[in-house]
Amino acid sequence: MKNYTIAVLGATGAVGQEMIKVLQERNFPVGKLVPLASARSAGKTVLFQGQPVTVLEATDQAFQGVDLVLGAAENPIAQRFAPAIVKSGAVFVDNSSAFRMDPKVPLVVPEVNPQDVQGHNGIISNPNCSTIITVTAVNALNGIAPIRTMTASTYQAVSGAGAGGPIELMQQVEDLRAGQPAAAQVFPYQIAFNLIPQIGSEQADGYTSEEMKMQNEGRKIMHLPELKVTCTCVRVPVVRSHSISVSCHFDVPVSVEQARSAIAAAPGCRLVDDLANKRYPMPLDTSDQDLVFVGRIRPDLTDPNGLALWCCGDQVRKGAATNAVQIAELVLA
Secondary structure (H helix, E strand, O other): OOOEEEEEEOOOOHHHHHHHHHHHHOOOOEEEEEEEEOOOOOOOEEEEOOEEEEOEEOOHHHHOOOOEEEEOOOHHHHHHHHHHHHHHOOEEEEOOOOOOOOOOOOEOOOOOOHHHHHHOOOEEEOOOHHHHHHHHHHHHHHHHOOOOEEEEEEEEOHHHHOOHHHHHHHHHHHHHHOOOOOOOOOOOOOOOOOOEOOOOOEOHHHOEHHHHHHHHHHHHHHOOOOOEEEEEEEEOOOOOOEEEEEEEEOOOOOOHHHHHHHHHHOOOEEEOOEHHHOEOOOHHHHOOOOOEEEEEEEEOOOOOOEEEEEEEEOOOHHHHHHHHHHHHHHHHO
């Protein structure tokens, strides 16, 4: 098997580090790893296959000779380097939101729309973390009958805000235990023992940018251009793994039994649905692995053609790093 030169743009961040970890776990054919970051991080080292690898500064020239770039940087960095990556002949699998809604750029969840990878022109986008987890959970239902609308609420872990999120949560817990005020820097308010019902910037009609991703990205991934989604995104004091409550609405009834059978057989899913024995998806159970757990499947009492469910998935892995590596595997295949 051929080995490839793989660059990770944003290699010192939480998602970049997870990408390097997942490359090793999945035995990706890496002949050479090129970790890239800002000038202030250049010279640091990351471990790959038990050996330290020096982090290089991201420049236009750094992509020469690279076969594939995994992007774990913010939008401005992705936009800054995308032309150089494509010009170098590498394929850019980008975790930022910079190119997700570009009609020329595939937006891919490998368990849902792997065929879309074939249409790339050098850039493939990794969807939003909550969108990935949700569409992985509900795509099997969409195979039974097209989903027309969804109502979703996301319960997003603090690590979704970056490495500083868990640090701030833990520090606030310790400060409050000691009778000290809880300082908020990463989040706009105290997150310890609290919920914050805003993630992202304000958009039209009182929705946030994070909430609109569920509709806009879901349409593109599942090939449902008329899909309508009402979404509320909430930051919760959980360290890792996002949870989503979602109701799907169809033109025809879909039974609970049909749904359970389809989800149990769906790639990337694990059915955990036994309310009588208190078995259902939870963030603690889904952290540091790649399956989306789905349960609490039941009729939507407001709609005879609706089903409600609850799903959880690790947003750092399946919601970001693992999904990007899976896309890279499709590119090589």
